[in-house]
Amino acid sequence: MVFRSIERRIVAVFVGLLALVTSLTLLLVIESNDRVVSGESERRLGAGVRTFDYLVAYSQSQMETAASVLARDFSFREAIATQDRATVLSVLRNHGSRIGAGFMMVVSLDGMVMADTLAPGGKPRPAPFDGLLRAAQATGQSAGFDEMDGRLYQIAIVPIMAPGQIAWVAMGFNVDDSWARSFSAMSGLGIAVLAESDGRTVVPAGSLSAELRDALGERSALPPPDIPILMSLNGQRHHVMARPMSERATAVLLLSLDQAEAVFRDLHRSLAVIALGGAVLFILGSLRLARHIARPVNTLAEAARRIEAGDYHEPVPDSGADEIGQLAASFDRMRQGIAAREQKILRLAYEDGLTGLPNRTWLLDRLGRTGPTPPCAVLILDLDRFGLINDALGHAVGDRLLRLVGDRLVATVAPGIGVCRLWGDEFAVVRDGTDTEAAIALSVTIHAALQEPILLDGQRIDVGGSLGIGFWPQDAADSNTLLQRTELAVREAKRQFRGYALASEIGAGPPHEQLSLIGEMRDALLRQEFEVFYQPKLDLASGRVTGAEALLRWRHPSRGLIPPAQFIPFAEQTGFIREITPWLLDQVVARTAAWRAQGLNLVVSANLSTLDLLHSGLAPLVKRLLASSGLPPGQLCLEITESALMDDPDLALATLNQLAESGVRLSIDDYGAGHASLAYLKSLPVHELKIDQAFIFSLMESGKDAEIVRSTIALGHALGLKVVAEGAETDAELGWLKRAGCDVAQGYGIARPMPGAEVTGWMADQDSAVAR
Amino acid sequence: MIHRRTVLFVLALAACATEASAAELSACVTGPTGRPIPDAAVVVEGATVDPRMPRPLAAIEQIDRDFVPFLTIVRQGTEIEFPNRDPLKHHVYSFSAAKPFEIKLYAGKPAAPVLFDKTGDIAIGCNIHDWMEAYVLVVESPYFAKTGPDGCAKIADLPAGRHRLRLWHPLQRQAVAERPLVLDGADSIRIDATMEVSPRTARRKPPADKDDY
Numbered sequence: 001m002v003f004r005s006i007e008r009r010i011v012a013v014f015v016g017l018l019a020l021v022t023s024l025t026l027l028l029v030i031e032s033n034d035r036v037v038s039g040e041s042e043r044r045l046g047a048g049v050r051t052f053d054y055l056v057a058y059s060q061s062q063m064e065t066a067a068s069v070l071a072r073d074f075s076f077r078e079a080i081a082t083q084d085r086a087t088v089l090s091v092l093r094n095h096g097s098r099i100g101a102g103f104m105m106v107v108s109l110d111g112m113v114m115a116d117t118l119a120p121g122g123k124p125r126p127a128p129f130d131g132l133l134r135a136a137q138a139t140g141q142s143a144g145f146d147e148m149d150g151r152l153y154q155i156a157i158v159p160i161m162a163p164g165q166i167a168w169v170a171m172g173f174n175v176d177d178s179w180a181r182s183f184s185a186m187s188g189l190g191i192a193v194l195a196e197s198d199g200r201t202v203v204p205a206g207s208l209s210a211e212l213r214d215a216l217g218e219r220s221a222l223p224p225p226d227i228p229i230l231m232s233l234n235g236q237r238h239h240v241m242a243r244p245m246s247e248r249a250t251a252v253l254l255l256s257l258d259q260a261e262a263v264f265r266d267l268h269r270s271l272a273v274i275a276l277g278g279a280v281l282f283i284l285g286s287l288r289l290a291r292h293i294a295r296p297v298n299t300l301a302e303a304a305r306r307i308e309a310g311d312y313h314e315p316v317p318d319s320g321a322d323e324i325g326q327l328a329a330s331f332d333r334m335r336q337g338i339a340a341r342e343q344k345i346l347r348l349a350y351e352d353g354l355t356g357l358p359n360r361t362w363l364l365d366r367l368g369r370t371g372p373t374p375p376c377a378v379l380i381l382d383l384d385r386f387g388l389i390n391d392a393l394g395h396a397v398g399d400r401l402l403r404l405v406g407d408r409l410v411a412t413v414a415p416g417i418g419v420c421r422l423w424g425d426e427f428a429v430v431r432d433g434t435d436t437e438a439a440i441a442l443s444v445t446i447h448a449a450l451q452e453p454i455l456l457d458g459q460r461i462d463v464g465g466s467l468g469i470g471f472w473p474q475d476a477a478d479s480n481t482l483l484q485r486t487e488l489a490v491r492e493a494k495r496q497f498r499g500y501a502l503a504s505e506i507g508a509g510p511p512h513e514q515l516s517l518i519g520e521m522r523d524a525l526l527r528q529e530f531e532v533f534y535q536p537k538l539d540l541a542s543g544r545v546t547g548a549e550a551l552l553r554w555r556h557p558s559r560g561l562i563p564p565a566q567f568i569p570f571a572e573q574t575g576f577i578r579e580i581t582p583w584l585l586d587q588v589v590a591r592t593a594a595w596r597a598q599g600l601n602l603v604v605s606a607n608l609s610t611l612d613l614l615h616s617g618l619a620p621l622v623k624r625l626l627a628s629s630g631l632p633p634g635q636l637c638l639e640i641t642e643s644a645l646m647d648d649p650d651l652a653l654a655t656l657n658q659l660a661e662s663g664v665r666l667s668i669d670d671y672g673a674g675h676a677s678l679a680y681l682k683s684l685p686v687h688e689l690k691i692d693q694a695f696i697f698s699l700m701e702s703g704k705d706a707e708i709v710r711s712t713i714a715l716g717h718a719l720g721l722k723v724v725a726e727g728a729e730t731d732a733e734l735g736w737l738k739r740a741g742c743d744v745a746q747g748y749g750i751a752r753p754m755p756g757a758e759v760t761g762w763m764a765d766q767d768s769a770v771a772r
Numbered sequence: 773m774i775h776r777r778t779v780l781f782v783l784a785l786a787a788c789a790t791e792a793s794a795a796e797l798s799a800c801v802t803g804p805t806g807r808p809i810p811d812a813a814v815v816v817e818g819a820t821v822d823p824r825m826p827r828p829l830a831a832i833e834q835i836d837r838d839f840v841p842f843l844t845i846v847r848q849g850t851e852i853e854f855p856n857r858d859p860l861k862h863h864v865y866s867f868s869a870a871k872p873f874e875i876k877l878y879a880g881k882p883a884a885p886v887l888f889d890k891t892g893d894i895a896i897g898c899n900i901h902d903w904m905e906a907y908v909l910v911v912e913s914p915y916f917a918k919t920g921p922d923g924c925a926k927i928a929d930l931p932a933g934r935h936r937l938r939l940w941h942p943l944q945r946q947a948v949a950e951r952p953l954v955l956d957g958a959d960s961i962r963i964d965a966t967m968e969v970s971p972r973t974a975r976r977k978p979p980a981d982k983d984d985y
């Protein structure tokens with residue numbers, strides 16, 4: 001049995017022990033009482049039998065004496081000798097009534113009844129107790145029990161001598177109920193005389209109730225003589241001993257056990273009452289004791305539960321100076337320690353160490369990571385060109401810049417609006433409520449506030465940035481997705497050179513359409529609705545096209561061509577990207593190998609997502625594809641964004657190392673848009689750096705951007721990386737890039753993305769144009 | 773010793789009566805086991821008797837609270853006296869049909885002897901001492917004797933002729949049938965007879981020193 005409460009356990013132990021002791025005592029008492037009762041009843045039965053024997057012998061000797069006295073009476077003898085029957089009868093009657101005899105008789109020597117008080121006028125007849133008479137004839141006199149005219153008598157027969165024997169005198173006592181009652185009164189036992197009469201058992205005498213008598217009479221077999229036995233009569237238990245009286249009569253002495261046990265039953269009842277009372281007292285007492293012990297323990301347990309639930313404010317109540325009190329005191333010290341540590345941990349967990357602002361974790365919690373939270377608008381700010389600034393001016397300056405940006409944000413927004421730093425150069429502002437207008441107004445205010453250059457060590461630095469606006473919980477089912485979508489909105493805003501973009505605008509329309517897109521993606525792969533487009537890359541030094549970037553397109557049967565930005569985020573969210581990427585790689589490797597077979601050797605790049613990098617099967621897959629196609633690994637280049645590396649840098653690095661080992665080229669995509677520093681990139685096994693197109697767009701307008709691009713190219717070369725510029729659209733840009741030492745350029749200025757089949761034709765046109 | 777003298781006396785009378793042709797009967801009575809039975813009466817009946825033959829006075833004494841002799845055989849018409857030799861009184865009685873009588877408490881010699889004028893057996897007791905008993909057999913014939921300790925009795929001077937032999941004992945269990953007895957002259961006849969007799973030890977008297985209450 002398991003007692004979860006100490007209180008119940010204490011009570012159970014105490015009461016259980018008491019119950020054990022009490023029941024043992026009761027058992028002992030009952031057992032010894034039974035022994036006493038049984039011994040006592042046997043003793044009483046034995047004494048009863050001796051009393052019985054004594055009384056029988058006593059009344060026999062009484063009769064013998066009386067009969068002898070009578071037999072010697074001179075006148076009586078004379079009356080007999082002279083055949084004076086009337087005198088004889090009157091003497092018999094007189095004598096008999098004096099002693100209380102049931103009958104008196106004179107029997108002749110030849111066994112004929114000559115005078116009988118029971119039948120005064122009767123004719124002579126043979127004596128009915130011939131057995132006793134024969135015994136008397138043999139031994140001179142006799143006594144015993146015999147039946148006569150249906151009644152049982154104790155009979156004594158003595159001779160009448162004158163001086164030779166002239167007759168017998170016989171007398172008898174009635175063995176009847178009053179005889180039995182007087183015996184019973186004397187011995188304290190019940191008695192019944194059972195006699196055989198015409199094959200039936202009759203009870204001629206007894207001190208018992210009529211029912212007991214009947215019950216005894218109905219028993220076919222007489223109990224064995226002189227052995228005490230237990231007998232159940234009318235449901236009452238009796239100790240019984242049989243004492244044979246004659247050949248046909250047996251006295252049964254009875255002692256009611258129930259009666260004998262009655263005394264002890266009273267004792268048992270008192271004992272049981274005492275035991276019950278004791279148990280009640282014990283239960284109350286032990287409950288009191290248990291409460292006394294358990295209450296402080298329960299209080300402690302309650303306090304422990306509060307602490308477990310994170311409530312450290314309530315002090316543990318003082319419970320005195322005993323052991324539990326000491327425990328409570330140390331418990332309270334522990335509570336204070338935990339509270340202090342948790343405060344610290346919370347600060348560390350929810351605070352950004354650099355800016356002192358709340359961090360990404362705080363934001364995720366605010367967005368209901370641990371439960372439902374009120375609706376809000378999340379504005380994510382991504383600074384422009386921060387990576388380049390970081391690399392160009394150094395980490396220390398970058399960090400100070402981030403702190404100043406944080407300060408400015410806090411100063412800009414109204415009190416009650418939360419500002420936090422997500423990571424790198426990304427900040428988030430959380431505004432309660434989902435008022436779109438207000439959120440947009442806030443975005444415009446923040447965007448405007450960042451237009452003002454930041455003064456750092458006397459240097460004016462243009463930061464600027466773009467914002468994405470997401471609404472919780474309308475725009476995403478969970479906090480991570482909301483951040484992802486809002487970050488996508490940031491990118492979209494940057495791409496469109498706008499101050500802000502709404503997350504709800506990204507991903508084509510209302511949520512239900514997105515859902516259907518997600519569902520259709522799977523079928524799209526089967527129906528081969530995906531296509532790979534290729535955008536040629538120009539080697540600036542040689543002026544030749546040496547590579548291409550593979551770009552995924554979805555030719556939707558009803559919506560037409562869907563750009564990657566509208567479905568890739570969902571493919572990443574749902575994990576479906578894991579099925580798309582292998583397909584894409586297969587297509588790319590096959591296409592590149594086909595070109596190679598035609599004598600066109602291009603290095604073709606394909607984009608990997610975060611999930612791909614975290615997928616341990618990627619590197620083996622790439623190896624397999626290369627091996628089966630026979631394509632040299634160097635002709636395949638895989639592009640990874642900075643942010644893709646950030647989720648699990650260790651695992652991502654492992655995958656990159658495996659890929660690098662297989663000889664595949666690796667490229668960092670969108671460099672400058674994120675926060676990763678060159679120092680970190682230096683530790684990666686990459687071969688190429690792609691400068692984010694945002695820098696290239698403003699190359700000609702912003703001297704600062706030009707400076708950043710120039711220094712980035714220099715740094716890339718210093719690290720031994722090939723530098724690729726994206727988004728080159730004009731000849732001026734191409735010329736600038738060539739002069740700056742950029743290795744490769746890609747953009748509309750060279751070629752738009754085109755179906756793979758058109759590439760060879762386009763190449764041929766280019767060649768001929770060059771030739772012209 | 774009194775009873776032996778009486779027997780001798782009777783035999784002497786018989787010898788005087790029929791001197792010429794006298795036979796002698798010797799009868800021995802035993803129990804079924806061969807034990808000799810004393811105090812059995814042997815009576816020869818049917819002989820012609822001289823009516824003048826005297827009937828001498830007999831006596832049954834009370835000595836040391838016992839009747840002596842135990843058995844007395846007398847001819848019809850004999851008187852018996854009951855002299856008391858004890859220092860205490862006796863109450864002699866008989867309820868027997870042949871001679872019911874009673875001699876109330878007396879000491880010494882009673883006033884008159886008791887006449888036994890009818891034949892038959894008479895049981896005599898003492899109302900004070902239950903164990904005291906004596907028997908008188910009253911017969912017609914003068915030819916009788918009682919057996920001694922050896923169980924034998926002798927009757928001399930029996931006349932010749934056809935007679936009946938009768939055996940009787942006070943404690944006999946069954947009456948013994950008479951048997952014919954033919955005597956012719958001076959024969960000496962021996963007869964062996966058996967009879968069943970109750971032992972006389974049934975009622976013992978208490979010692980004398982306890983008797984003085």
Ligand SMILES: [Cu+2]
Nearest residue numbers: 862863898901
């Ligand atoms: Cu006497």
